[in-house]
Amino acid sequence: MEKETRREFLEKIFVRVAGLSALALTLLNIAKYIYPKISPPKLRKVLIAKEGEIAPGEAKEINFGGELLFLVNLGKEYKVFSGTCTHLGCKVRWEGHKQRFFCPCHKGIFSSDGKVISGPPPRPLDEFKVEVDREFVYMWIEEKQSGRTI
Numbered sequence: 001m002e003k004e005t006r007r008e009f010l011e012k013i014f015v016r017v018a019g020l021s022a023l024a025l026t027l028l029n030i031a032k033y034i035y036p037k038i039s040p041p042k043l044r045k046v047l048i049a050k051e052g053e054i055a056p057g058e059a060k061e062i063n064f065g066g067e068l069l070f071l072v073n074l075g076k077e078y079k080v081f082s083g084t085c086t087h088l089g090c091k092v093r094w095e096g097h098k099q100r101f102f103c104p105c106h107k108g109i110f111s112s113d114g115k116v117i118s119g120p121p122p123r124p125l126d127e128f129k130v131e132v133d134r135e136f137v138y139m140w141i142e143e144k145q146s147g148r149t150i
């Protein structure tokens with residue numbers, strides 16, 4: 001049996017360390033892919049109305065950086081909904097006399113609290129968190145959208 005030289009011994013050690021390092025890096029990247037680091041979105045409070053500005057049962061259209069939103073006074077609370085239909089993205093309109101949102105594209109109908117009443121929309125209107133602070137009504141939006149102005 002041949003005796004291993006110092007050089008051969010060091011080469012073996014180097015190959016094993018390199019192999020283990022490559023394996024560790026691969027496992028680390030797989031773990032990062034499976035469990036991505038998700039940080040919660042930064043939210044910002046935006047003033048959208050004065051309390052009492054909208055009578056109970058009525059809604060106000062808001063143009064937020066080109067996006068249509070609706071602030072609805074449901075009597076006991078305010079809600080803010082996206083004006084984009086959840087079916088194929090048409091703009092809905094508020095029908096105050098019927099207390100509902102109507103999408104003219106495929107006759108989708110949503111209740112005043114954004115739920116689907118009839119038609120093809122697969123889910124309720126997207127909703128934004130609302131807060132009433134003193135006599136002002138605010139909505140909360142993600143920071144990346146907050147560069148927009150009403």
Ligand code: FES
Nearest residue numbers: 085087088103108
């Ligand atoms: S896009 Fe609104 S019902 Fe189809």
